[in-house]
Amino acid sequence: MRIGIDVGGTHTDAVVLLDDQIVTSTKALTSADVMSGVEDALDTVLGDAELDLQQVELVMIGTTQFTNAIVERRELAPTAAIRLGLPSGNELPPMIDWPEDIAEAVGRHCFMLHGGYLYDGRPLAPLDDAEIDDVIRELVARDIRNVAIAAAFSPMKPEPEVYVAERVRQAIPDANITLSHPFGRLGLVERENAAILNASLLPFADRVVASFVEAARRRGLTCPVFISQNDGTLMSAEFVREFPALTFASGPTNSLRGACRLTGLEDAIVVDIGGTTSDIGVLQNGFPRESNVVVEVGGVRTNFRMPDILAIGLGGGSLVADEGRCIGPRSVGHRLVQEGMIFGGDTLTATDVLVASGQADIGNPAAVASLDPGLVQTAQGTMHEMLDRGIDAMKPSGHAMPVILVGGGAVLVTQDLKAASESLRPEHAGVANAIGAAIAQIGGEAERMVSYRQMTRDDALASVTQDATARAVAAGADPATIRRVDIEETAIPYMDEGATRVRVKVIGEISSRRGGDK
Amino acid sequence: MNRIEAHHIDDLALGSVFLATGGGGDPHLNRIIAIETLKARGPVEILLPEELDDDAFVVPVGSVGAPTVSLELLPSMDEPRRTLEAFEKQVGRRADAVASFEIGGGNSLVPLVAAAGRGIPVVNGDGMGRAYPEAQMMTYAISGVRPTPALAFDYAGNTALFSTQSTEVYEYHIRSFAAAAGGMITVAEHAMSGAQLKQAVIPGTLSFTVELGQVLRENRGPAADILDPLKAIFEPSIYGEVRHLFSGKVIDKSTRIIGGYDIGEATLEDFDDPGQTLCLNIKNEYLLARTGDRVVASVPDLIVTVDHETSTPINCERLRYGQRVTVFAVGCPDFYRSPEALRVVSPRSFGFDLDYVPLEDIES
Incomplete structure (x- = not known):
């Protein structure tokens, strides 16, 4: 038995799954301290299901807290960005293209030092201990404990990052350090940005993870706690303390994966309609389609792989204006239950229009009885047009596709969507995110330097895939379900033509045999 | 300007x-x-x-x-x-x-x-x-x-x-x-x-490229919708015809840095018909686009790969497995169709055993 929990900006949802069947689910408001909301949700589902706590094998949590912290520029610790790359990139410091507000929240503690490597494995410039000492003195003087370190070509040669980290740790034993090379891909600026964002979240990650684990323990759950990451796989709680940034966009990923499980459809458009936006994503082979372009998080360029999501400003709380011809993007959000007309407020929202049309019975319908029927009809037409345009933009081809409607705002869809071959509203669609978290899989990654001169590419890929599979199995995946989801090859020029860094990622279902962290 | x-x-x-x-x-x-x-x-x-x-x-x-x-x-x-x-x-x-x-x-x-x-x-x-x-x-x-x-x-x-x-x-x-x-x-x-x-x-x-960037920015969205705005800016210019070649997913990409160049190829598969593929040959740039044995565009004409959803152009070094892309071809300026120019920019000069056929002479 598994428990999936989704902590969203507005709601905290929980589901209990037994052999893929939903035993019970709940939807509660996210509390200001987050933890009490998680505990409430746990209480509800544990009470409802009268569970034997010993039967709960896993708790999986998806959380938007880290994304929201970046977007809202809060809970971010002052963080130093140390780049090892001089004399290249002179006068082009870290964070040069960051939005001013987030740069200020993190602080512009930027340092550029000599170091790093060239593409051919020769040093770009030697590390300079005196320079490093100066930076460490400055960190101590400014009382900065969070540090991101990025060096040129560190995915191929991480030693300079590791060396500087050791020096910093000697001087500041409680420093929280994020190195850039585990973020993998080439692109120094984007990798450095990922490391800075991650480092700035580390103290918050400590608190969040501790509170999740404590919430589970206090409710008598002794099983492992996993947290979902942006590619739809799971991380152990300990891993999240080190890499909170890998949770970015796990919300939309979980929503898409949950919709896939609820309908059994592997290829479909998923529209998650909330209070403020409709997030449109695409399922391909049961996984979210990934974005092609450099992904911005809170306005910062990063090299994370993220689901391709089109957000349009239409949700249950969206404001209706111009006789129904204009809807959103402004919304009353979670204040719908005070400000919406059907709840006694005086703001005309998308939900009020729905109730006025007679197609839903929410709140007090009498409050919208006097609305002009023409306005109601126009507004409903506008909403469906907005969704149709968005779905059309995301469709992989000209053919109509099934559309899965999830989220609390899905009730707004009352007519056929032209862009859809069919519209599905699965039961439990309101808690699709929590289901997505509960069914999340275990990933395994392996990378190795290979020479395509010494072995064929097919053999090399097969061999690295085998390593990745072994890791996934060790982490608790069922070998029979493992499949390769990503291949990344980085040519290492000149050292030997054909030398390549190959990285393979596989995923599999969690084995019924209990796995995971200790 | x-x-x-x-x-x-x-x-x-x-x-x-x-x-x-x-x-x-x-x-x-x-x-x-x-x-x-x-x-x-x-x-x-x-x-x-x-x-x-x-x-x-x-x-x-x-x-x-x-x-x-x-x-x-x-x-x-x-x-x-x-x-x-x-x-x-x-x-x-x-x-x-x-x-x-x-x-x-x-x-x-x-x-x-x-x-x-x-x-x-x-x-x-x-x-x-x-x-x-x-x-x-x-x-x-x-x-x-x-x-x-x-x-x-x-x-x-x-x-x-x-x-x-x-x-x-x-x-x-x-x-x-x-x-x-x-x-x-x-x-x-x-x-x-x-x-x-x-x-x-x-x-x-220089001024043309600023205007082209403006067209791309103002028409950001599905690649299918950008063909007409592209035609409107290219066709009266020194470039000429714009053609949609292919839309599909990158199913393989392999490049190596050889002699200081990124060299290799990428294969795209049609969204609806896995039997339909487009192969792109790369030497820093996209040089050749082929469906099976048929060349559908070649250097010196321009072969351009864009993100299928946003129409953002994608560089060879950023092209990755799984990406969804649309490929366009654009005619090159006349300068490059002279015999002197083709001696250095034809497919043959890049080591491919075939002659250059101008885009507008290739059946679409």
Whole structure:
């Protein structure tokens, strides 16, 4: 038995799954301290299901807290960005293209030092201990404990990052350090940005993870706690303390994966309609389609792989204006239950229009009885047009596709969507995110330097895939379900033509045999 | 348009990636450098070739190297100006204007940074009308302008001076220096008079690229919807026909850096019909597009890959397994269809055993 929990900006949802069947689910408001909301949700589902706590094998949590912290520029610790790359990139410091507000929240503690490597494995410039000492003195003087370190070509040669980290740790034993090379891909600026964002979240990650684990323990759950990451796989709680940034966009990923499980459809458009936006994503082979372009998080360029999501400003709380011809993007959000007309407020929202049309019975319908029927009809037409345009933009081809409607705002869809071959509203669609978290899989990654001169590419890929599979199995995946989801090859020029860094990622279902962290 | 201001740079950079046909590097950092430089130093005057004096001294300045390298070996703010000044010192003459090697990619921006640093104009035009991997493929070289004296400047400020008999030898030597100096260098070369430039330039491409970037920005969205706006800007221009070649998913991509170039191929599969594939051959740029044995577009015509959902052009080095893309082909300027030009830019000159067929003569 598994428990999936989704902590969203507005709601905290929980589901209990037994052999893929939903035993019970709940939807509660996210509390200001987050933890009490998680505990409430746990209480509800544990009470409802009268569970034997010993039967709960896993708790999986998806959380938007880290994304929201970046977007809202809060809970971010002052963080130093140390780049090892001089004399290249002179006068082009870290964070040069960051939005001013987030740069200020993190602080512009930027340092550029000599170091790093060239593409051919020769040093770009030697590390300079005196320079490093100066930076460490400055960190101590400014009382900065969070540090991101990025060096040129560190995915191929991480030693300079590791060396500087050791020096910093000697001087500041409680420093929280994020190195850039585990973020993998080439692109120094984007990798450095990922490391800075991650480092700035580390103290918050400590608190969040501790509170999740404590919430589970206090409710008598002794099983492992996993947290979902942006590619739809799971991380152990300990891993999240080190890499909170890998949770970015796990919300939309979980929503898409949950919709896939609820309908059994592997290829479909998923529209998650909330209070403020409709997030449109695409399922391909049961996984979210990934974005092609450099992904911005809170306005910062990063090299994370993220689901391709089109957000349009239409949700249950969206404001209706111009006789129904204009809807959103402004919304009353979670204040719908005070400000919406059907709840006694005086703001005309998308939900009020729905109730006025007679197609839903929410709140007090009498409050919208006097609305002009023409306005109601126009507004409903506008909403469906907005969704149709968005779905059309995301469709992989000209053919109509099934559309899965999830989220609390899905009730707004009352007519056929032209862009859809069919519209599905699965039961439990309101808690699709929590289901997505509960069914999340275990990933395994392996990378190795290979020479395509010494072995064929097919053999090399097969061999690295085998390593990745072994890791996934060790982490608790069922070998029979493992499949390769990503291949990344980085040519290492000149050292030997054909030398390549190959990285393979596989995923599999969690084995019924209990796995995971200790 | 008679000058480039800081607020034009985003459109110029976006348009330049489209014209780079997959090469030219990611101009993101050059874009930041150009914006910061123009903000600090003011706008740069741009001159059409005919506005230059015949005896003006024009110096092309740009980057040379493997695009993948510049993802890690970052450019420095003052590199273009220092390269130009070092060159001027060597030849003992001040430049009257800076020109661009290639309008595709970061080399559309480097000349602006050099010129702003020195307070001189930039030629509204370039030596490729797109991006190509080698110096002898430039209009300047094809028109007989000598590549040397040339000066190369590396990330650490080391310089090398070149004096060679032919462009081919020059190209080999400058590549060797680039490979030895970290993989990416800044170079001043093919210096010429205003009179020579007028015979040897693809005119108007700087202002055209700003306008192209504006079209791409204003029509951001599904690739299917951008074909008509693209036709509207390209068809009356020196380029000509625009054609949709393929939409699909990248199912394989394999490139290696060989001799300082990104070389390899990518395979795309149709969204609806896995039997339909398009194969792209890459040497820094997309050179050849084939469905099975049939060539549907080839160099010197432009092959451009864009993100299927947003129409953002994608560089070869950023193309990855699983991406969903649309491929367009665009006719090249007439300059490149002359026998002299085709000797260096036809598929055969890139080692493919086939002759160039202009895009409009290929059945679509």
